[in-house]
Amino acid sequence: MTPITCFAGRRVALFGLGGSGLATARALIAGGAQVEAYDDNATSRDRAAGEGIAVVDLAAADWSRFDSLILAPGVPLTHPAPHWTVEKAKAAGVEVIGDIELFFRQRAAxxxxxxxxxxxxxxxxxxxxxxxxxxxxxxxxxxxxxxxxxxxxxxxxxxxxxxxxxxxxxxxxxxxxxxxxxxxxxxxxxxxxxxxxxxxxxxxxxxxxxxxxxxxxxxxxxxxxxxxxxxxxxxxxxxxxxxxxxxxxxxxxxxxxxxxxxxxxxxxxxxxxxxxxxxxxxxxxxxxxxxxxxxxxxxxxxxxxxxxxxxxxxxxxxxxSYPGLAHRMEEIGRIGRVVFINDSKATNADSTEKALTSFRDIFWILGGKAKEGGIESLRRYFPNIARAYLIGAASDLFAATFDDDGRVAYERSGTLEVALASAARDALAHPGQGDIAVLLSPACASFDQFPNFEVRGDAFRALAKALPGFRPAGTA
Incomplete structure (x- = not known):
């Protein structure tokens, strides 16, 4: 923890009690500040109160008592409209800052x-x-x-x-x-x-x-x-x-x-x-x-x-020796020439574009909840695709793009489990030399089948590791 001693004795309003908000409240209190906090979420309020953080109704507070409003970064400062706490702070002449600002003020002090x-x-x-x-x-x-x-x-x-x-x-x-x-x-x-x-x-x-x-x-x-x-x-x-x-x-x-x-x-x-x-x-x-x-x-x-x-x-x-970040072009392992890449973080076409430029023979697993524009912007990379495997709600949309283009063979796999099994089978039978990629780069949000991209990527990793002959990355 970085105690914010430069705020010792100050009275601070804090809105937003997620992970960074709780860390901010703890740091301010440890530094001697008086913190009054609030969150629209009752569970977050209860968790903060359980730690001894003073949870008050900031809507009814006297804002002239505060020196600063510490706002969680996920709360609107200006657009689409200032949050109500921002309006109250401005009306009272109270500065509105965040946790990064507190860190740099402590460093300066x-x-x-x-x-x-x-x-x-x-x-x-x-x-x-x-x-x-x-x-x-x-x-x-x-x-x-x-x-x-x-x-x-x-x-x-x-x-x-x-x-x-x-x-x-x-x-x-x-x-x-x-x-x-x-x-x-x-x-x-x-x-x-x-x-x-x-x-x-x-x-x-x-x-x-x-x-x-x-x-x-x-x-x-x-x-x-x-x-x-x-x-x-x-x-x-x-x-x-x-x-x-x-x-x-x-x-x-x-x-x-x-x-x-x-x-x-x-x-x-x-x-x-x-x-x-x-x-x-x-x-x-x-x-x-x-x-x-x-x-x-x-x-x-x-x-x-x-x-x-x-x-x-x-x-x-x-x-x-850099191991990379999970779910971002993460090489999880291989079977012979076939390398398995977890790029579940690629939730839109712009992100997937980076993956499609990284290999020449790609067995591409894609789909989920589509973003605006689908995969139209990726047509220039279709020559790199050996075969595609469609999962989730975007299957019809992406199939239509492939049909219109005519260069990509594909199958409607439906689920990630079916897609990975098919992609691994086809990649292992693919002729030629050099690496072949089984790539999960969905170009979609995960919310139709998974709660988030992390869970989707973890599922891909677990399924790949269960394949016969799979060797995790970093092993001899």
Whole structure:
């Protein structure tokens, strides 16, 4: 826990008693603040009260008594309309902030030199966060990882000059953190997302940019135009900037280069310093870092870890041992040439696109509750599909797309269990050389057959492990 001693003696209203809200209440109380909390959910209120947190009806409270409103990131700040607690706070002249802001205020008050890496972006931020933390740990650093991934930021150990915090930040969290000023700030990429919460794409981008604007070192992806403009503005400020790319060579910065070696494509990470390029890592054979999207993730992680003093050799060694995140292009094992990939986190076509670029012979399991647009945007990757297996409510929609295109053989499997058995059978009989992928990348939400993507991915993993001859990843 990080006790928020800089709020000692202050009276604080807190709304939202989920995981991060409870962690925030505990940290404030441990630091000496007086906390009055509320949540619309009765179960959450009862759980907080059971811990001794003062649960009060904030709707009837005298807001002039509060110094701050601490808002959970899932609660609307501005769009589609400000939450009622936000309206009451503004009317009383009370600041509205979140847990990331509390962390940075505590750091400023007690350990201003404590190293902190913050990562944001529309896609890839979780993998990059986990990769940075892993590389630093492998190099012997004391690392605390959390924020929008895993552990709430205030449940982590306190900032210290000898400890590195690696924090994933969502746009919701950044919007509630005006003092956000990391040692290294990473902006991965920017595409339209969460517009229901930010109003416009421009507003969404401006919020993301705050993370790198105030960073000591800004690491910015330049593979999309909005992020490229962020990099230009950062360069104009004269402050330290490292450009990264997963797609194109750079005159300065860190980029991924793809070369052919004995008929196999290999991705190398290249660092350019003072106009001189050098290969600093080779991602060939690292299953957890397959694909062009992971090339950008690795470039960002290299830039951040190098900025914190690691050598290229230390970073490359960390890449080689990175296990990956569950449900995100997770290599769970193989049977001979057939590799089983759990990409259950791919709940829309944009996410699945990354998986379809990573292999050439794919036995693709897809379906569930379809998102708008279905899989129409994925037609260019259909030549990589050896056969498709449709599950769940989207089966009719996706079958119609395949029928219209005419290039993909498919079967209506109905359930994941049937689909995996069929895909494994067909993949094992497939001729040729090199890896063949049985890929769960549904391009759909899970809610028609599973409560969430984690349960769906766990089911895929369990079914694969039960197949005869299956060898889990990481075993000899």
């Amino acid at each position: 007690t350990e201003p030199a404590a190293p902190v890496v913050c990562i944001t972006g529309t896609n890839g931020k979780s993998t990059t966060t986990a990769l940075v933390a892993h590389v630093l740990r492998q190099a012997g650093r004391d690392v605390q990882m959390g924020g929008n991934i895993g552990t709430a930021v205030l449940a982590l150990e306190p900032p210290s000059a000898s400890r590195v915090h690696v924090i994933e930040c969502s746009s919701y969290q950044i919007d509630l953190a005006p003092s956000l000023a990391p040692s290294v700030g990473i902006q991965m990429n920017l595409t339209p997302d969460h517009l229901d919460r930010h109003g416009t794409f421009e507003a969404y981008g401006a919020i993301k940019e705050r993370l790198v604007s105030a960073a000591d070192v800004a690491v910015i992806g330049v593979d999309d135009e909005p992020s490229k403009q962020m990099a230009r503005r950062r360069a104009a400020s004269g402050r330290k900037l490292v450009r990264i790319s997963g797609e194109q060579p750079l005159d300065d910065g860190v980029f991924a280069g793809v070369t052919a070696n004995a008929g196999t494509l290999e991705t190398r990470i290249v660092q350019v310093l003072d106009g001189k390029p050098r290969i600093v890592a080779n991602l060939a054979g690292i299953g957890s870092l397959r694909g062009s999207h992971n090339a950008q993730n690795a470039a960002a992680a290299f830039a951040a870890c190098f900025a914190l003093g690691l050598t290229a050799e230390q970073i490359a060694a960390g890449f080689a």
